[in-house]
Amino acid sequence: MRSLARVSRSSSAGPPPGLVRMRLVATALLLAMAMLFLAARTQQHVAPFWGFVRAFAEAAMVGGLADWFAVTALFRHPLGLPIPHTAIVPRNKDRIGDTLAHFLRDNFLVPDVVARRMSRLDPARAAGRWLANPSGIGGGRLREGASRLASNMLESLDQERLGGMVRATLGQRLRALEIAPLLGQALTAAIAENRHIPLLDGIVRWAGRVLSANQPVIRTMIHDRAGALLRWTGLDETLANKIIAGLDALLADMAEQSDHPLRAKAEEGLATLAHDLQHDPAMRERVERFKAQMLDNPALADWWQSVWEQLRAAMLRVVRDPDAMMAGGFGDALRQFGTTLQADPALAATVNRFVRRAAVGAAADYGDAIVRLVSETVRGWDARTITGRLENAVGRDLQYIRINGTVVGGLVGLAIHAVDRLL
Structure with a gap:
């Protein structure tokens, strides 16, 4: 949740400080190469050494400008000019969303792929270790985090609407x-x-x-x-x-x-x-x-509603105080169940098989819905939103491309000048 909040804030409040800093570094390096080129050009007749400096600075400027154009063209038109094949992300956001959705479906939401990945996991023994020792390493944070998440979910649900859904489903x-x-x-x-x-x-x-x-x-x-x-x-x-x-x-x-x-x-x-x-x-x-x-009979509907309200209140009490739940007889039963999960291979295999079938069934039943959700969500974003989110996420690393292009271009120019002088 905190990471999602950071992404949301970064996309709405402007570029993060790290991205701004790296832009300044890459631009300053390009300007430094330009000044070095001018200085070497004026001093070239003094000594042959300055010819090498000029070749390095000149090629570094070309490499830096080329990579600046390439990085900028991903997200916008360079200098605001409508150059063909620039502003790639805004122009292709719908295709990007569809491609991402198809990538999720073809690589993560295929029942065979899910079954193969789940076969390498052992959720039963992991759950058994946590149930047997819920206060172990990371267990307290995990329990508190799960408690807050469950409590927030229960409190955010519309009680009347959810109660009506329960009654309608039972009926x-x-x-x-x-x-x-x-x-x-x-x-x-x-x-x-x-x-x-x-x-x-x-x-x-x-x-x-x-x-x-x-x-x-x-x-x-x-x-x-x-x-x-x-x-x-x-x-x-x-x-x-x-x-x-x-x-x-x-x-x-x-x-x-x-x-x-x-x-x-x-x-x-x-x-x-x-x-x-x-x-x-x-x-x-x-x-x-x-x-x-x-x-x-309306009396039965009222009874079901009261049962749901009591059940919801009981679940809220449990999730708000997980320590109290784990301290009583129910907690003893959970710890015993965790120990049994670790010691009984047959029970662990049964639980793993159930989890695997549930995951495969979810992928088969809801995979297409998840794909549509991803695609429609990206389509619903405006171009500025998706451009800002992607640039804030990867823009800092892209600035390294500008820096590397400046340095590598200068070294290539220096090598070419050296070969030219030797021949």
Whole structure:
């Protein structure tokens, strides 16, 4: 982020100091060669030595001026003159953007290339080393940097908009998913592995609590529906006691006897329900209708929103205080997972395979989008912006070309003059 900020500031606030300094050095060297040429020209008749100095200075001026023209022609018209094949970068910025985008696609975003590069990496063991010792060398800075980045990303996202996207995504996935067969398969598997028994036990216990809590209601109902003779003789109370005691004994027997006939009937009913959920069109339609009614209920949307807000708040608390996260039981689990990643080759291979497939899948799915993003971004820049950014990035090194051209040109001129004198 800091480097991007520096690039942005440099492109908008003018050339960086290093570029200005190197321009002054290259220009001063060219002017020095011009003055040296004039001095040698006036002194050439005094001694042959000055002829060598003149040849050096003259060729140095030619080399320096040629390289100045070449460097300047990359970014603008030299001296403002519309000379053909100058201002190369501004005139070809769209082609440069397309070329850069195609270079990224052909060399970095090809699934085969990504897979080959990822095969040489071992992200599982690297993650394992960091998780096992998150406070190691560079670990504190890495954790703090990741914490700030994650916190800034979460805070920058529009809470309402993102919450709406979460609700819409969940709703679409649930509407497209037929849950009746899944429920039937889960229930069938539970019955086959006797995992439904705790459910039946819970239902029996719940029925016992309901019976105990509603005894007055049962007694009142029997009293109101009994005849006058039963009420006059008090048999309605006796009848109510017998019914309540019988139901209570029945529930107790069902709770204690795993082979009770009513439990068998309940298991048979669960098996029938599991079959109907998978194979009965009418049952599946009823489940889908109930699901649609639930999804259309505004209360469910409000509940999802509250869940998202709680999840977002929890993630913010975690990323803002990574030390607290790593200090608790969750941190112990992460450290244990890091140790396991380093010690278990099979697990590390599985994680590496997952990361490799994710990277290859991202390149295959989003490579063209990234290429279009790069190309369209460069096309969207005006000529002055891209010229300023490129010149500020590489202009300092290009000034060395001017300096080298001046020096090399002078040496070549000196060599030619020496050969001419010898021959």
